Structure formats: C-alpha cells, structure tokens
Amino acid sequence: MRTWNNSAVLNFILMGLTDSGEMQLALSVLFLLIYLITVLGNVGMIMIIQLDLQLHTPMYFFLSHLSFIDLSYSSVITPKTLVNLVTSTKSISFLGCFTQMYLFVFFAGAESFLLSAMDYDRYVAICNPLQYPVIMSSRQRYALVTGTYMIGFVDCSFTVISIARLPFCNSSVILHFFFDSFPVLSLSCHDTYATEIVVYICATFTLSLSLITMCWSYVSILSTILKIKSTSGKQKAFSTCASHLLGVTICYSTAAFTYLKPKKSYSLGKDQVASVFYTIMIPMLNPLIYSLRNKEVINAFIRVVQKKWSSKQLT
Structure with missing residues (x-):
C-alpha cells in the first residue's frame, strides 16, 4: 500500500451524511435553518448583554x-457542511482540514472549561453570596475566561499536531461530514495507537x-x-442553576459518547448523529436554553427594544 507524505496530500474528500439527493436537499434546508437560528440567537444574546447595563454581571459576562x-x-x-x-464538490484541502479540526477542538475545549467557570460562578453566588462581588471581581472574571481559551489552545495543539504528523494511505475519503479525529485516524496506514492515546x-x-x-x-x-428554609428562596436558587445544568448535561453527554472510547468502537451512523447534535444543534440550543428560561434576559430584550423604539420616535 502506497503511503503519502503529509506534505504531498493536496486534499481530502468529505463524504458527508448521505448519498441520497433528496436527503441532501432536506438536510441542507434543515441545517441552514438551524445555522440561521444559531447566528441570530448567539449574536442577539451578545448584543443584549452588551447593551443592557443590568446584565453587566459575572454570570452574563460568561454567557456572552x-x-x-x-x-x-x-x-x-x-x-x-452546507x-x-x-x-x-466535497473536497477540502489538507491545510483546510487541519485548520477546521484545530479551530473546532480549540472552541470545543474552551467551551468545556468556560462551562466549568460558569459552574464556579453559580457556586460562589449561592454558597458565598456576601463575598460574591469580591471573589467574582472583574479581574477574576477575565482571568477565568483567559484561562479557558489558553487551556483550549494547549489541548487542541496536542491533539491536532499528533494527528497531522501521521502518514496517510492511498485513500483520502473521510466517511464523515467534517474533519474529526477518529475518521481521520482510520486513513493512516501507520500504527495510530500512540496518537489515539494522546487524543484520548x-x-x-x-x-x-470539567465534570469534576x-x-x-x-x-x-x-x-x-437544602439548608434554605423558605420555599421561595429554594425555588429562586434552583432557577438560577436549572438552565445551566441542562446545557451542561446536553453538551457533556454527547461529547463523552463520541470521544471517550477507543477508535475500534467508532460507529459511523451513531457517531455521526452524535456529531450533528454537538456541532450543529447545541450551538443553537444554548441561547434558547439560557434566554427562554431566563426572565432577566427576556426583560433585558424588552428594555433594549423599547429603548431603540423610543430613540427612533424622538428622531
């Protein structure tokens, strides 16, 4: 079997999710709709948090x-994918493949640790409310966010560099819709055990x-x-955590299902469904989870719209 040197590989072929023309059309419409909601939801969330002064708090800083x-x-x-x-044309260049993998692993890793920072924020707010403004100061918030991006950078560097150094065999067809680790490892004719260990x-x-x-x-x-005596106090405390706990559970469960297993356990159908969920669905669901269940965000949205409407009326 002829082995390519990595520098000689010009492109790979992403086979996608299905060969059916009808299914491809249906999925393209569905994914386009999901992506538009994702962009509108996340950009809208960032803008509302930036424009409404009442949301300039640590929790919404992390949420932005x-x-x-x-x-x-x-x-x-x-x-x-669209x-x-x-x-x-389903080809993607060698550089494009590893750029996509690098950015994806970077942002996915950063999100995991950002969710941990949000967990810590809720812990301080509920368990140590009197010290909350001091502990979650502006300096501490920026340090936590910077740390999440730095850890994501280190994590993705080890993962992607270890895979990029592998020699690839005479098949450049990737049975997936994006450049993910396990489908790419299957293209190498070199022993991938050490690389699998690094990825794992x-x-x-x-x-x-993050889970710990x-x-x-x-x-x-x-x-x-449980130590709070009033029912209303318990309900208020639970409500501040419910949305975040739901988002964390969805994110971690799909990621753990996909990556915390050996390459031989990879299943094309099941793993593609899981991949669609955490790469395309979760970015759409998060702003919905954190906004529709959050009265502060809804009220902030109303205030921003009213303010913009009032300014237009005056002009």
Missing part, C-alpha cells in the same frame, strides 16, 4: 463568551476536569439550597 464560542465553532463546521450538501488523554482531561468541577459545584450548591 459562551455565545461567542458557540457561534464560532458552529461557523467552523456548518457552512462547509456547501458539501448542495454541491458536488486530551479528551479525558478536558471532560473529566461541575459535580463539586453542584453538590455544594444542592447542600446549600
């Missing part, structure tokens, strides 16, 4: 960065550390809530 990350990694995957669905360690580190932080935060939060 979550919207930015969701918008970014959805934009890394969905536009190329192009592949509506055109016969990076994924385990990202997900496990989440579990510790919510165990402490639950313990504090």
Whole structure:
C-alpha cells in the first residue's frame, strides 16, 4: 500500500451524511435553518448583554463568551457542511482540514472549561453570596475566561499536531461530514495507537476536569439550597442553576459518547448523529436554553427594544 507524505496530500474528500439527493436537499434546508437560528440567537444574546447595563454581571459576562464560542465553532463546521450538501464538490484541502479540526477542538475545549467557570460562578453566588462581588471581581472574571481559551489552545495543539504528523494511505475519503479525529485516524496506514492515546488523554482531561468541577459545584450548591428554609428562596436558587445544568448535561453527554472510547468502537451512523447534535444543534440550543428560561434576559430584550423604539420616535 502506497503511503503519502503529509506534505504531498493536496486534499481530502468529505463524504458527508448521505448519498441520497433528496436527503441532501432536506438536510441542507434543515441545517441552514438551524445555522440561521444559531447566528441570530448567539449574536442577539451578545448584543443584549452588551447593551443592557443590568446584565453587566459575572454570570452574563460568561454567557456572552459562551455565545461567542458557540457561534464560532458552529461557523467552523456548518457552512462547509452546507456547501458539501448542495454541491458536488466535497473536497477540502489538507491545510483546510487541519485548520477546521484545530479551530473546532480549540472552541470545543474552551467551551468545556468556560462551562466549568460558569459552574464556579453559580457556586460562589449561592454558597458565598456576601463575598460574591469580591471573589467574582472583574479581574477574576477575565482571568477565568483567559484561562479557558489558553487551556483550549494547549489541548487542541496536542491533539491536532499528533494527528497531522501521521502518514496517510492511498485513500483520502473521510466517511464523515467534517474533519474529526477518529475518521481521520482510520486513513493512516501507520500504527495510530500512540496518537489515539494522546487524543484520548486530551479528551479525558478536558471532560473529566470539567465534570469534576461541575459535580463539586453542584453538590455544594444542592447542600446549600437544602439548608434554605423558605420555599421561595429554594425555588429562586434552583432557577438560577436549572438552565445551566441542562446545557451542561446536553453538551457533556454527547461529547463523552463520541470521544471517550477507543477508535475500534467508532460507529459511523451513531457517531455521526452524535456529531450533528454537538456541532450543529447545541450551538443553537444554548441561547434558547439560557434566554427562554431566563426572565432577566427576556426583560433585558424588552428594555433594549423599547429603548431603540423610543430613540427612533424622538428622531
């Protein structure tokens, strides 16, 4: 079997989700609709948080960065997927493949640790409310967000560089709709065991550390809530965490299903469905989860619209 040197590989072929023309058309319409909602939802969330002074709090500061990350990694995957669905050209350059993988892993890793920062924020707000303004100061918030991006950068660098150094065999066909790790590893005729270990360690580190932080935060939060005597106080405390807990559960469950397993356990159909969910669906769901269940965001949206309407009336 002839082996290509990585520098000689000009492009790969992304086979996508289906060969059926009707299904491709249906999926392209569906994904376009989802992507438009994703862009509108996340950009809208960022703008509302920036324009309404009452939302200039640590929780919404983190939420604005979550919207930015969701918008970014959805934009890394969905536009190329749409192009592949509506055109016969399914090729992607070697550089384009690894750029897509690098950006996706970077934003996905950063999101995991940002969710951990949001868990910590809720923990401080409920378990130590008197010290909340001091602990979650502006400096601390920026340090936490900067740390999430830096850890995401290190995580994706180890993952992508270890895969990019592999030699690839005489097949450049990727049985997936984006440049993901396990489908790419299957193209190498070199022993990929060491690379699989690196990918597995990076994924385990990202997900496990985030899950440990989440579990510790919510165990402490639950313990504090149970000590609250008033029913209204308990309900208010639960409501501040419900949306975030739902978003975290959806995100971690699909990511763990896909990456915390050996390459031989990879299943094309099941893993593609899971991949569609966390690359295309979750970036759309997050702004809906955090806004529709949040009266502060809804009220802020109304205030922003009323303010803009009033300014137009005056002019």
